[in-house]
Amino acid sequence: MIDLRRLHMFRMVHQQGTVTAAAEALCLTPSAVSHHMRELARELKVPILEPQGRGIRLTPAGRLLIGHADALLARWEEAQAELESYRAGLAGPLRIAGFTTAISGLIAPTAGRLRHSHPDLLVQVRECDTAESLDLLVAGEVDLAVVEPIEGGPQPADARLEQSPLLEEPYFLLVPADHPLAREVSIRLEDAADEDWIVADPGACDHSQRVRVLCAAAGFSPRIVHAAAHWLAVWALVGNGLGVSLIPRLAEGPAGQAVVRVPVSRENMMTRRVLTCVRRGSRQNPLIDLGIRVLQEVVRDHQAMGG
Known part of the structure; x- marks a missing residue:
């Protein structure tokens, strides 16, 4: 059986370009990440990474695996979303990241409304620029990001992320x-x-x-x-x-x-343009869906007041 955590680490190593950078993003040690990459290669019985200068690159088998990893992890997000719908209550946490003006104009009012309507829901807000928000989203450190389109950012068909217009x-x-x-x-x-x-x-x-x-x-x-x-x-x-x-x-x-x-x-x-972005497959998670719906309400109210 393949450990999905190792697939996630593999995807982060590919995204970051080095084991050290991936380890930092995952809050792990480089030796731990290297160990899991060796174990993943051993389980698959093929080399998946090879040196390239000071970094690493995917082997042909690794390039084949990365596409399947994106699909498998998206399906896992879907499974988690469906399981969440069977759980009683909305306890959280719901972790939202966004750039400065998105927090002041959209995310903070959304968190305030959620605190009032769902007192047991823990909402955690993190201020960071769009590039960092997307990295945190892929790393699993946040659940929902409010972002701007940026040069070099994810394309609409990105297998890891799902973006939707907000404002x-x-x-x-x-x-x-x-x-x-x-x-x-x-x-x-x-x-x-x-x-x-x-x-x-x-x-x-x-x-x-x-x-x-x-x-x-x-x-x-x-x-x-x-x-x-x-x-x-x-x-x-x-x-x-x-x-x-x-x-x-x-x-x-x-x-x-x-x-x-x-x-x-x-x-x-x-x-x-301002977008919401989530990990592909997680959009139907009741917590994330609630967060996006309240964000949309805040936008409608903001526009109705001429703000």
Whole structure:
């Protein structure tokens, strides 16, 4: 019999590229992972890994195995989901990961609602960028991730993960409250061509690149003067009259900051897609299904309030 835990480790070694990196992701020692890989190869009676420089690569047999491993582990997730439906109550834990603005605008309200509606359900929230969220999901460290599409991220047909659209939110132009554009109902992006710009890189998705691409489409190159690591810093810089920025709807700043969010006209409008992501086969787990349904309720309420 093949140990599914070893198949999971094998998939992590393939994903991470080295035994050491896989061991770190799995919270194990490299020697333990190496032992399990040797045992898996012994059970299968074929070599599955071979050295490649400082890393490793799959042998032809290993490449054959990885496809079956994805399918077997997905079926195991399905089995766990069905078994969970027979268990009484919803005790958890439900572990949710997401990037900063997803937590403040979506995940935190979801966790609050679940705490109120299901007092016995333990919800654990973890803030991290999309790339780390996906790694944690594959490693089994979280159950549900709220993510953005990223370069090099999983494709829709990825055998390990299942993604679903959650929200498509527009970007607004953030300007100081006393700025002439603050009085406009909506603006064209080229109206801000002569402004100093502020950009942020709040995670795996490059806000600076997004600003440059959108401004280029509007016919100008933005004069980027300030860069910040977090939206709160962008908010403060704009509020103190140091420039303008594009921000997604979910981004929020400190109360009382003298800024205005101005809608961008449809000809320039840029949106950010937000997705839910789970391990393939686990979507029907009652806990995960509940978490996604409440996330969707939060999105609907947010949109109904014009937020």
